[in-house]
Amino acid sequence: MFVEERHQLIISILEKEGKIKVKDLSSRFRLTEDAIRKDLALLEKKKLLKRVYGGAVKIRDDFSFLALEDRKKILPKEKQKVAKKAFDKIKENSVIFLDISTINIEVAKMIIEAKLKILVITNMIEIFLQFLEKDTDIEFIFIGGKLDKKNKEGFVGSYSIEQIKNFQYDLAFLGATGINEEENIIFTYFLEDAICKKEIIRNSKEKYILIESKKLNIDGRVKFATFDEIDGIITEK
Structure with a gap:
């Protein structure tokens, strides 16, 4: 050879x-x-x-932050596959937290389409708009707080955390900018978002990271969890 x-x-x-x-x-x-x-x-x-x-x-690649509209266009089919796997885990009469994530936008659409009898809680503006624009009887709570002025995707900070603490979630789906399997680290990009994610994990019975598989080779800026703190990672594969 x-x-x-x-x-x-x-x-x-x-x-x-x-x-x-x-x-x-x-x-x-x-x-x-x-x-x-x-x-x-x-x-x-x-x-x-x-x-x-x-x-x-x-x-490993370094994560490059893109605007929400640009991220939504990346690997749309893969995002749909991940969202469907996550959606299949949802049970009627449960309390669900949808974290700031482009995949969670797709999960929200599936929930609305299926007219599930659940309580949905989120701090992401785009998900809020999905529920606002559709005629649905699904129970919905929006977490307010400090608006991230740079990308305006959702609310984070101490006031958001105080609201997150008020609930016990049966299931939480969280986004991530990257995962390092070798070092057991799950990343996000902004510190305040990381703090919110930590609180969501702390108050959830089951918690899953939703990502496209390519992010298994991408590093982010801020660590917010390790594998033993979550129940699983859902990818299109």
């Missing part, structure tokens, strides 16, 4: 598994571990992976 072929296979394995070990590659390609380390060093120079102790991991 040519060196370039081996390098392509290494990258292919890394894409599928997220991380690779020198020992496993050595066995697979029947090469010494030193030879594999040289391969990984070359691939790291080409910025195709990042070496770590005992192997390598994918190079």
